[in-house]
Structures are given as C-alpha cells and as structure tokens.
Amino acid sequence: MTSAPAPAPVETPLTAPPPPDTRSPRPRTRAPAWLWIPVLVALLPTLVPFGFLIGRVLGESSAAARVVLSANTARLVWNTSLLIVVVVATTAVVGVAAAWLTERTDLPGRRLWRVVVALPLVIPSYVIALALLSATGPRGLIGDWFGFTVPSLIGLPGAWVALTIATYPFVYLTTATALRRMDPAHEEAARGLGASQWRVFRTIVVPQLRPSLGAGLLLVALYTLSDFGAVSLVRFDSFTRVVYAQYAGRLDRTPAAVLAVLLVLLALIVVWAERATRGRAAYHGRQVSRPARIARLGTGGRLAALSGLGALALVSLGMPIATLVGWLGRGTGPSRPFPWDAVGGSVLGSLLAAALVAVLALPTAVLVTRHASRATAWAERAAYTVFALPHITVGLAMVFFSARYLGGWYQSLTLLVLVYGSIFFAQALGSARSSLLQVSPSIEDASRSLGAGPIRTMLRVTAPMMRRGLIAGALLVFLTTMKELPVTLLLRPTGFDTLAVDIWSAADAFLYSRAAAPALLLIAVSAIPMYLLATRER
Amino acid sequence: MTDAITCRRLSKSYSGVVALDDFSLDAPEGQVLGLVGPSGSGKTTALRLIAGFERPDDGSVEVAGVTVVDHTTFVPPERRRVGMVFQDFALFPHMTVGDNVAYGLPKGAERRRRVAGVLEMVGLSGMEKRMPHELSGGEQQRVALARALAPSPAVVLLDEPFSNLDAPQRERVRREVRSILVEAKATALFVTHDQEEALAVSDVMAVMRDGTVLQSAAPHDLYRRPADRWVARFLGEGEFLDGTVSGGVVDTALGRFPVDTDLSGPVEVLIRPEHVRLTEDEGGSALVVEREFYGHDQLVTLHIDGGRRLLARAGPDVIFNPGDHARYEITEVVVFGAVSSP
Numbered sequence: 001m002t003s004a005p006a007p008a009p010v011e012t013p014l015t016a017p018p019p020p021d022t023r024s025p026r027p028r029t030r031a032p033a034w035l036w037i038p039v040l041v042a043l044l045p046t047l048v049p050f051g052f053l054i055g056r057v058l059g060e061s062s063a064a065a066r067v068v069l070s071a072n073t074a075r076l077v078w079n080t081s082l083l084i085v086v087v088v089a090t091t092a093v094v095g096v097a098a099a100w101l102t103e104r105t106d107l108p109g110r111r112l113w114r115v116v117v118a119l120p121l122v123i124p125s126y127v128i129a130l131a132l133l134s135a136t137g138p139r140g141l142i143g144d145w146f147g148f149t150v151p152s153l154i155g156l157p158g159a160w161v162a163l164t165i166a167t168y169p170f171v172y173l174t175t176a177t178a179l180r181r182m183d184p185a186h187e188e189a190a191r192g193l194g195a196s197q198w199r200v201f202r203t204i205v206v207p208q209l210r211p212s213l214g215a216g217l218l219l220v221a222l223y224t225l226s227d228f229g230a231v232s233l234v235r236f237d238s239f240t241r242v243v244y245a246q247y248a249g250r251l252d253r254t255p256a257a258v259l260a261v262l263l264v265l266l267a268l269i270v271v272w273a274e275r276a277t278r279g280r281a282a283y284h285g286r287q288v289s290r291p292a293r294i295a296r297l298g299t300g301g302r303l304a305a306l307s308g309l310g311a312l313a314l315v316s317l318g319m320p321i322a323t324l325v326g327w328l329g330r331g332t333g334p335s336r337p338f339p340w341d342a343v344g345g346s347v348l349g350s351l352l353a354a355a356l357v358a359v360l361a362l363p364t365a366v367l368v369t370r371h372a373s374r375a376t377a378w379a380e381r382a383a384y385t386v387f388a389l390p391h392i393t394v395g396l397a398m399v400f401f402s403a404r405y406l407g408g409w410y411q412s413l414t415l416l417v418l419v420y421g422s423i424f425f426a427q428a429l430g431s432a433r434s435s436l437l438q439v440s441p442s443i444e445d446a447s448r449s450l451g452a453g454p455i456r457t458m459l460r461v462t463a464p465m466m467r468r469g470l471i472a473g474a475l476l477v478f479l480t481t482m483k484e485l486p487v488t489l490l491l492r493p494t495g496f497d498t499l500a501v502d503i504w505s506a507a508d509a510f511l512y513s514r515a516a517a518p519a520l521l522l523i524a525v526s527a528i529p530m531y532l533l534a535t536r537e538r
Numbered sequence: 539m540t541d542a543i544t545c546r547r548l549s550k551s552y553s554g555v556v557a558l559d560d561f562s563l564d565a566p567e568g569q570v571l572g573l574v575g576p577s578g579s580g581k582t583t584a585l586r587l588i589a590g591f592e593r594p595d596d597g598s599v600e601v602a603g604v605t606v607v608d609h610t611t612f613v614p615p616e617r618r619r620v621g622m623v624f625q626d627f628a629l630f631p632h633m634t635v636g637d638n639v640a641y642g643l644p645k646g647a648e649r650r651r652r653v654a655g656v657l658e659m660v661g662l663s664g665m666e667k668r669m670p671h672e673l674s675g676g677e678q679q680r681v682a683l684a685r686a687l688a689p690s691p692a693v694v695l696l697d698e699p700f701s702n703l704d705a706p707q708r709e710r711v712r713r714e715v716r717s718i719l720v721e722a723k724a725t726a727l728f729v730t731h732d733q734e735e736a737l738a739v740s741d742v743m744a745v746m747r748d749g750t751v752l753q754s755a756a757p758h759d760l761y762r763r764p765a766d767r768w769v770a771r772f773l774g775e776g777e778f779l780d781g782t783v784s785g786g787v788v789d790t791a792l793g794r795f796p797v798d799t800d801l802s803g804p805v806e807v808l809i810r811p812e813h814v815r816l817t818e819d820e821g822g823s824a825l826v827v828e829r830e831f832y833g834h835d836q837l838v839t840l841h842i843d844g845g846r847r848l849l850a851r852a853g854p855d856v857i858f859n860p861g862d863h864a865r866y867e868i869t870e871v872v873v874f875g876a877v878s879s880p
Contacts, residue, residue: 029591029592029593440624443630443631445589445628446624446629447641448614448615449589450642450686452616464632
C-alpha cells in the first residue's frame with residue numbers, strides 16, 4: 001500500500017481535545033477476477049515453458065548430473081565468470097569516470113558529452129562485435145585504412161571490448177543520476193572538516209554512489225551473462241553460445257536444457273552477490289535545491305578528460321559506425337539485394353509486440369495500482385523476473401514446450417509475438433504504472449458514479465490519461481524487440497527474417513559487407529524511439 | 539418525509555483498523571445533510587460505501603428505497619443513481635466541460651439540452667467548449683457539481699467539497715453550492731471536518747466520531763443541545779463546570795441559571811463564549827489574560843474567582859487588553875448529562 005495523501009488540516013477548536021489521527025492509508029478494493037487475465041496472458045508464455053524446462057531437467061536427473069559435473073561445464077562457468085568480472089570492472093571505471101566528468105567538473109561541452117556517452121545504448125552488442133571483428137585482424141578495415149594490423153579481436157578480448165562498449169552506459173546513467181541527486185551538504189561538510197577533494201570523492205561520494213553503482217553493475221553482469229549475439233560472433237565459449245551450439249548441433253537436447261537452467265542459476269547467484277555486498281547504511285534522497293559543487297579541472301586536466309572521453313566516443317561510436325560505413329562500398333561476399341523482407345519482418349514483429357504489450361499493460365497497471373495486494377506485488381515481481389531471464393533460456397524452453405504441447409503453434413508468428421510480449425512486458429508495465437500513479441483514483445470513481453462500468457471507465461477515462469506512459473512503454477518495447485536475437489533465432493517461423501537475424505547470420509559467416517547495411521539501418525531505427533523517449537522526458 | 543439514503547449498522551475495517559462501526563444514518567429527501575467529524579472518524583469511508591466504491595463488512599444501504607448493498611446484494615456504483623463530487627473535483631482532464639457534464643447522460647437529442655440546462659443552473663452557461671484546466675477552482679467545483687447533478691441522481695455525495703479552495707473564495711462558493719442544491723431540489727450528503735462549514739451549510743447535521751454517529755439534528759439544535767461533552771467541544775469553544783439541576787434551574791459555582799432540560803441532579807454545564815457578556819469596568823472581578831482579535835469580534839480569556847478560566851466573545855468596538863479588568867455576566871448555559879464524557 002502506498003501512503004495516503006496528507007490529511008487536510010483540522011481547525012481544532014480552542015479547547016477541544018486534539019483528535020487522534022487514525023486515518024488509514026487509502027483502502028484498496030479487491031480486483032475483479034477478469035482483471036487478472038491480461039497479466040496472465042503476459043506472463044504465462046514464459047513461465048509455463050520455463051517450469052516445463054526445469055521439470056524436464058529434474059526428470060532426467062542422472063543425465064543432468066553428468067552434464068553438470070563434466071569438465072566442459074566447469075570450463076564454461078570459468079569462462080563466463082571471467083568475462084563478467086572483466087566487463088564489470090571495466091564498465092565500473094569507465095562509467096563512473098564519465099559520470100563524474102560530465103556531472104561534477106567544468107568539462108567543456110558537458111551537455112553534448114552527456115548524450116554522446118550514453119549513445120552506445122542504441123547499438124546492439126552483436127553489431128558492436130561485428131564492427132570489432134571486421135575492423136581488426138589481417139583483413140580488417142584498420143589495416144586497410146592505416147596500414148598497420150591490429151590483432152584480431154577473437155575470443156575473450158573481443159567479448160570483453162564488445163560487451164564493455166555495449167554496457168558501460170548502464171553504469172554511466174545510474175551513476176550520473178545519483179551524482180545529480182546527491183545532497184551537496186555532505187561533501188561541503190567533509191571539505192569543511194579539512195578533507196582534500198580526492199579524499200571527499202573516495203570517502204563521501206563513492207560510498208553514497210554504492211546503491212546506484214551496484215544497480216548499474218548488476219545490469220551489466222546480467223546483460224553479459226545472457227548476451228548471445230556478441231559472444232557467439234567473437235566465438236567465445238560462454239554459456240549462451242554453447243547452449244545454442246548444443247541445441248543446434250546435437251540430437252540429444254538434454255545438455256542444452258541442463259545448461260540453459262544452469263545459466264539461470266548463475267543469474268540468481270549474480271543477483272544474490274549484489275545483495276550480499278550491499279552496505280548497511282541507508283541513504284535517504286532529499287530534495288536537493290542547490291547544484292553540487294563543480295570541480296575545476298585546470299588546463300591539463302581538461303585536456304586529459306577531453307582526450308579520454310574522445311577516445312571512448314571514438315571506440316564506442318566512431319569505430320562501429322565508420323567500420324559499417326566502410327564496408328558498405330565493398331562487396332567481398334556474393335552480392336545480394338537489400339534485405340527488405342528482413343526490414344518488414346523486424347517492423348512487423350516489433351509493432352505487434354509493442355501493440356500487444358500496450359494492450360496488456362493498461363489493465364495490468366490498473367490491477368497493480370488500484371487493487372494493490374500481496375498477489376499483485378508477486379505478479380509485478382514475476383514480470384521483472386521474466387524480464388531478467390536470459391533470452392536463450394526462454395527461447396529454448398518455448399522450443400521444447402511447444403514441440404511437446406503446442407504442435408501447430410511451434411514456429412508461428414503468433415507464438416513469437418506472445419513470447420516477445422512476455423519478455424518485454426515489464427518495460428511497458430513500469431512506464432504505464434508510473435503514469436497511472438499520477439492520475440487521482442477519484443477520477444475513475446467519478447466515471448463509475450456517473451454510470452460507466454469498469455471497462456468503459458478504463459477505455460474512456462483511464463487509457464486517455466495514461467496515453468503518454470503507454471506510448472513510451474510501447475516505444476521501448478518496439479526498440480528492444482527490433483534488437484532481439486536469440487528468441488527470434490529459435491522461434492521464428494520458417495522464412496520469417498528480421499534485421500537482427502540477418503545481421504547475425506551474415507556476420508557469423510564473415511560476410512561483413514552484407515551485414516553492414518542492415519546493421520546501420522538497425523542503429524538508425526533504434527535511434528528514433530530513443531530520441532523520442534529522450535525528448536519526451538523534458 | 540421519506541429518506542433518500544438509509545444506512546443501517548454499517549461496519550468496515552481495513553486490515554484490522556476499524557473505520558466504521560455500527561454506523562446508521564438517514565438522509566431526508568430534498569435536504570442537505572452535513573456529516574462532520576475529525577479526520578479519521580470514518581466520514582469518507584461512509585461516503586465510499588454509499589457510493590459503492592467499497593463493500594461494507596456488515597450492514598446495509600438503501601438509496602431511494604432500493605437496497606443497494608446488504609449481505610446478499612451489491613449494486614455496482616454505476617447503477618446506484620448516486621452522484622458524487624470529489625474533494626479534488628476529479629474532472630476528466632482530457633474532456634471539455636461539456637463532455638464532462640454529458641458523460642453520465644444517455645446519448646440522444648436531450649443530452650445537449652440537459653448539459654446546457656445544468657451549466658446554466660451552476661452559472662456557467664456557454665462554457666461547454668472550455669477545458670477543465672482553463673477554469674478557476676470555484677468554476678471547476680461548479681462543473682463537478684453540474685456533472686454530478688446532470689443524470690438527476692437520487693442523492694449527491696460531496697466529499698470535503700470546499701477544502702480545495704482558498705479561504706477567501708470558500709465562503710462564497712459554499713453559499714453558491716448551497717443555493718444550487720436547494721434550487722435543484724437535490725438531496726445532498728456532504729462530508730467535512732470543519733464544524734463551522736457544517737453548521738453553515740447543513741439542514742441536518744450528523745456528528746461522527748470513531749466510526750459512528752454520535753448525534754444528528756438541525757445545526758441550531760445540535761449547537762444548543764449537544765448530547766455529550768465531546769460533541770459540545772467539537773462544535774465550539776467553551777468552559778465546563780459542574781452543576782446540579784432541580785426545578786428548571788442549574789446551580790453552579792458561578793451562579794444559578796434557568797435551563798430548559800429534562801435532566802435533574804448532577805450535570806455538566808457548558809458556558810459558550812458568546813453567552814458571556816463583557817463590560818469595561820476597572821473595578822470588575824474578571825482579569826483579562828489573553829485576547830485574540832478576529833475583526834468581526836474578539837475572543838477574550840478571563841481569570842475569575844481566583845484562577846477559574848472563562849472565555850468571552852465581545853464585539854470589535856471595545857478592545858480588551860491583557861491586564862485589564864472587566865465585568866462579566868453569564869446570559870445562558872448549556873447542560874448535559876455528565877456520564878458519557880471521556
């Protein structure tokens with residue numbers, strides 16, 4: 001339950017006893033049963049197959065135990081953990097440094113840098129990997145253009161660089177927000193007690209950043225763990241790549257199922273590890289009225305900062321885009337017309353997913369805000385859990401489940417869109433929920449007392465007032481569906497092509513010139529909703 | 539006179555916290571009933587149960603003679619013929635004034651005429667095309683009232699209808715709303731924590747405390763004959779003392795006063811400040827210790843008889859300052875049984 005609006009001030013008669021304020025929080029009424037249908041439609045397409053997958057693995061426990069205890073699995077765990085550690089460490093340094101420079105220093109062009117540093121978010125990891133691979137090595141574009149050869153970024157180095165570029169914006173964004181909201185009084189107090197600027201940063205700023213830095217790094221670790229596109233292209237044997245290879249290349253599918261479940265266990269361990277390292281201090285956000293103190297960098301410092309951020313932008317934005325553009329003109333592979341069918345597939349799938357999620361998010365937002373209860377809290381938690389599940393596991397679970405129970409639905413567009421809607425549901429629910437929270441519940445009560453039933457009220461009053469939140473959520477789902485790779489690979493109907501699949505298949509076969517145009521198009525299309533979301537927020 | 543609303547023994551609690559307990563109330567048709575009580579007394583819960591936004595744990599509600607809720611029936615809010623004006627007005631922000639008012643009306647030719655008629659009644663003729671945010675607080679209030687009245691409900695509920703308005707316009711809007719309700723011959727039930735507002739607007743008023751109605755009567759009767767000490771204190775200032783009634787006269791430490799009561803024996807006596815007449819007199823027995831000046835009058839705290847406190851209301855012309863002496867005369871007292879006071 002959320003807190004009630006502050007009770008109106010009571011004008012107490014001079015001699016009256018002060019009335020005891022026992023006003024309870026605004027009561028919630030129980031939801032009608034039909035209001036649960038949309039949230040079930042959203043979550044069951046993921047949860048049921050996932051439960052089936054776990055049941056299958058438990059049912060074959062001896063075979064499963066063999067897979068778990070094999071030397072190969074130990075190597076996989078080691079590889080994946082190593083990748084997570086190096087990516088988390090690098091993104092922590094890069095993200096925090098970039099956030100501090102753009103939020104707390106007199107760096108020239110800070111406003112522009114804030115956008116530039118966050119921009120790699122629109123480039124999917126497999127496009128970054130594609131660019132890295134095609135720029136480096138003996139046949140790479142860097143060798144062509146500059147006359148020297150950079151060692152090919154295959155294996156761990158490739159996965160490390162690609163995922164660092166793809167994920168440091170998470171750390172940057174959470175940290176920058178925290179820096180902006182931090183109460184400058186703490187830092188001023190420390191300075192007043194004689195601490196140097198560096199000591200203030202180390203002992204005051206960093207500990208207060210801990211919660212948001214932790215959240216950002218948790219995102220990085222989960223992303224790295226479940227990323228399929230980049231690791232498969234650079235041929236680094238982390239979990240997702242091997243799960244897919246086991247599924248695609250072997251008749252016995254038990255190992256793939258077991259590894260897919262193990263992957264989820266690893267994700268749980270990552271979440272638990274982040275919780276376990278949280279400190280005990282509580283940091284209370286306060287309304288900050290004053291801007292924080294801005295550090296002076298000095299001429300040398302500015303130069304260093306500018307070249308550091310410049311290098312970051314060059315590697316994370318300039319390199320991928322320049323490489324892709326460079327490949328546009330070259331035709332090494334067999335020439336092929338522009339893949340319009342893939343564009344059509346991407347747009348169709350993403351539009352359907354966005355529309356489905358918007359339709360489901362509206363009643364679900366009403367359910368979880370207007371009828372909040374323990375059950376709705378669990379439903380919300382389930383939506384976020386589904387969002388965090390590695391897509392390769394979700395896709396594989398659905399492959400097994402539909403092959404067994406859904407027969408004709410397997411590899412149908414309907415099923416694919418249902419799964420898209422399910423895994424990205426939480427994104428739209430989040431924004432729908434927060435926009436509904438700004439609408440006074442009495443507006444819906446007013447509609448009811450004027451003779452409108454619950455459904456007419458939802459369509460004529462609630463939906464128009466949530467319009468912004470619903471559109472923002474749908475845009476976000478459109479954007480993420482466009483970039484989605486593993487679920488699409490596993491569940492797409494025969495002949496149904498998307499940009500993501502097209503790029504990945506071409507890059508996997510080293511046909512870089514063929515991948516370049518769709519990759520650039522995907523970046524451009526992804527940038528549009530991003531731009532709309534960014535401008536809406538102001 | 540028939541009742542537009544009859545609540546019988548309603549009770550409701552939220553996760554163990556009792557909001558309503560054995561709540562019974564009748565709202566006579568065509569009258570304005572004020573439900574008043576401190577915050578937390580359950581007024582808004584009562585309103586929400588009558589409107590149908592929540593179900594009672596026990597008890598029943600009838601609207602215009604039809605049972606809308608009891609332990610076997612539940613009529614949803616959209617079919618109760620109960621209009622509601624919300625504290626925050628709850629106008630649909632994405633609709634024009636006209637569409638807001640038309641929302642509860644059936645489609646058809648009559649609709650537009652009814653909208654115009656109701657808007658004229660609330661003094662907003664020709665405002666159909668405006669958006670709610672373009673109106674002042676008082677105008678929004680009247681649109682909310684027009685919207686609730688448009689479908690001719692059996693009763694209109696108003697939840698703290700004036701608390702969102704600035705003090706200067708509050709009294710004016712209060713008068714306007716009252717006259718609109720009277721003109722529409724509507725039965726209205728309104729909830730407020732402000733006893734002055736309830737006294738001013740109600741035909742009948744009910745005082746609530748801890749989820750139940752303590753007393754309900756016309757404002758004048760309620761003020762003059764509170765059922766107990768708590769109601770007396772809630773409705774206005776005053777000082778209490780003990781007394782004994784016999785033969786239409788109450789005997790107190792401050793003298794003997796005629797009273798109109800059926801009680802006899804020991805009672806509690808309330809002296810309202812407006813029943814203490816104060817006169818300038820350097821030799822008077824009352825010492826002024828405090829004074830609050832309100833413009834139209836002043837509230838003076840006196841010490842009499844070596845420390846006993848007494849409140850007096852005096853006109854604005856003669857200022858009583860702390861340290862002054864004055865003469866006082868008690869013109870009237872209120873008595874009630876000394877049992878149920880906390």
